[in-house]
Amino acid sequence: MKPQGAAMLLYNTLGRKKEEFVPIRPGKAVMYVCGITAYDFCHIGHARSAVFFDVLARRLRHLGYDLTFVRNFTDVDDKIIARANRENRDWREVADTYIAAFHEDMGHLKVLPADFEPRATEHILQIQEVCAKLIGNDRAYATPSGDVYFRVRAWPAYGRLSGRGVDELVAGVRVVPGEEKEDPLDFALWKAAKPGEPLWESPWGEGRPGWHIECSAMSEPWLPLDIHGGGQDLIFPHHENEIAQSEAAGCAQLAKYWVHNGFVQINAEKMSKSLGNFTTIRKILEHYQPETLRFFLLGKHYRSPVDFTPQGMDEAEKGLQRIYAALWEARGVLAGDRWKCLDLPGDVRQAWDSLPKAFEEALDDDVNTALALAQIFSQVRLVNRLLEDKNLRTAEGTRTLLAEFVGSALDWEKQLGLFGADPGVFLSELRDMRVKRKNLDVGMVADLLRQREIARAGKDFARSDELRGKLAGLGITVRDTREGQIWDLE
Template sequence: MSIHIYNTLSRSKQPLNPIEPGKVKMYVCGMTVYDYCHLGHARVLVAFDVISRYLRAKGFELTYVRNITDIDDKILRRAEENNEPFEALTSRFIQAMHEDAERLGIEAPDAEPRATAHIADIVTMTATLIDKGYAYHAENGDVYYRVSRFDGYGKLSGKNPEELLSGARIAVDEAKEDPRDFALWKAAKAGEVSWESPWGAGRPGWHIECSAMSTCCLGDNFDIHGGGPDLVFPHHENEIAQSEAATGKAYANTWMHAGAVRVDNEKMSKSLGNFFTIREILDKYHPEVVRYFLISSHYRSAINYSEDNLQIAKQNLERFYHALKGLGNIAERPYAELDLAEPYVARFDAAMADDFNAPEALAVLYEIVRDMNNAGAAGDTERQQELAALLKSLAAVLGILRTGAEEFLQTATEGAISAEEIDALIADRAQAKKDRDFARADQIRAELTDRGVVLEDSREGTTWRRA
């Protein structure tokens, strides 16, 4: 079954036809590292992690590049506010980003280029654009891209260049020929961080960084370029203009964009007080719950973050783990070894091949859980184990069910009663029952219930999980 992907450039679903058969080259715009990653970053990270997992599961040799912007105006302003070298600031937040990504179960990209390591490539591309007449060195020392020179400007975003011209303004300190022009190289003021170039000391503009890094890592033309919804214009539009003017070739064949994140149906914004970092959310919810929440909507659709929706995600994920509880270590199989003629596998694969439709794929997993529970109730442990292995194998493509069932069901969130306290109270309850002090035993059960702990008694003893 061929994979079809919605291409922002064509505004339609198109079959994935890699430039080189069997191999896929994908570049995704990563973080600008001046602060902790927020929920919008998590959406992009998880979306393209699922995409990369599925492409690899289908046997493609994927080269996944996700860059780091470690020099720009925001970084320099924050470093100045903190009175620290910008390298110290970016190093700290790169480490934090990696920690957040690891907790969310995101696999590392094959390459993670940093803008500061590609200054020479940026300078070379900028010089090429000047030589071809697509850029110019202005009187203020900056180098600007000449938007009017590129005939295809606006083809990704659908924006009309003439309409952009009517609404554009030129700042007092700029020396642009056209208000739509954008900076490729920014001349440094006294004392600013800078690198040498043919146009004097300065630093790169944001857009040219990705053009240089992507082409250096993947070549002039590659298969997929992705990012967040806010990057379509101007960032990705400008990348196309720079790259195609410099190389004379089509830049990326397919453009993919994750949907926006809203908080309680409002745009996420620090000014509205509804801005959440990944680590703030992970203090309250298990990482798999957050990941499940993010994949429960199609990657292109807007997603609404709310306490209610996180609770729903938690409950749905618990259904999977309850079905796996008590079955021991389930040996999952590589996706390539699964039988595509098996109805569950066929439907899961069809969902993922249709623009990576994770919600439809999750619906298949729910049906497997239903049949697992029916098999368990009927005493058919062989079928139950067989379905459990299939569940785990398919879930691995989505990056969920990575935790042991008992461990997941007992994981505490911030402020919750600890496992040690729970075990101690269960031991006290067992002793009370042994002493025939049933009132005390009931009191302990009620206390644990009030503190969000469910006890499950059986002939083998008492187990527990968090409500």
């Protein structure tokens, strides 16, 4: 745990340890996160990265930092060009399509837009300027065919972020025949035009930028960065190359904190057995609510690997349902007006009072959302204990606590992007989603539940029991509370 009263701790890949977050400019924070290459729909791995950095951005703002959040789009690249050629479309149209899809998917997942979303092709001049600077100080060179390469071996700090030595790198290098590199380790800053590819005029002939150089050019207006982020797969070579380019071009330090999220592992065997092999966000959202996916992703610490399985999603859904059900019931109870003059047992109040602080501390300890969610579940357990207690349910002390519980949800929404929906609406949508996944008729189930509410309201208990039997036959159990019936699905 972090020491009391300290600022947020963040794991810095550069030092391989948790460090206290102290921004370069007091009160301000600049975070640059490498975004997608726009050639396909986003998959679960993109969702994880976007959701995590969204929570980090929300946390920094909550702590009072004036945050500038930049997330780029790679909109010219081999994969984009290949797809355009395959589908006989313009490469720009391919990139636009998938950037629009990114915004749509992330909107569903409550990922707030970045403050700046630069695209590579809008920064060709800046990219050429960085190239020219690096050629000017001998850090890079142009070949006779018009490629520009960075001289890796001449940059002594190379490999510091990934912890790879130059000798280790040599072993992994593939020598491509026809390339005019001085050294197989050198990487391309600018690629000479090939037939049928997009191209721009440059001092080295027509061509297009390499991948890594775009981030050095696009991050330039905000240098030095407080936080540079992305998935762990970007540490090498992408981020290593970004550091080499930016720092060789004159920036003392590209970024102070390097933050990387872990992988999503997909168990293909488990996946295909149940719902088919779906890994794009939009496929997942055909089977689950967006909030379930967000809750699932935040249920693990961002640096741990996550196993994506339908079973894991089902569990996340049940957890989410428990929290929303408690919010729903608490709101219903609070609407009542008869309260007993009765305090809560001291242990309940004491346990309750420690939880909000534990929630804050979890987020300050390297954005431990899994632990923060565990604190919410502890709150739910206490709330349920009071709601199930006939005597305490309508105690004055319970009223105070329930009001605090309902109020906390506003803070959870702000910081985690969760629990912001109306509980009643959310629970009925969740029911429909689960019913649909069981291949049951959504309308019929909703109708049976509605009929049962009516029967109970009219005190027709024979009819209500008959309907309970029908629902049980479909695997749906109902529990009656004074606020109405709460259902569950086996």
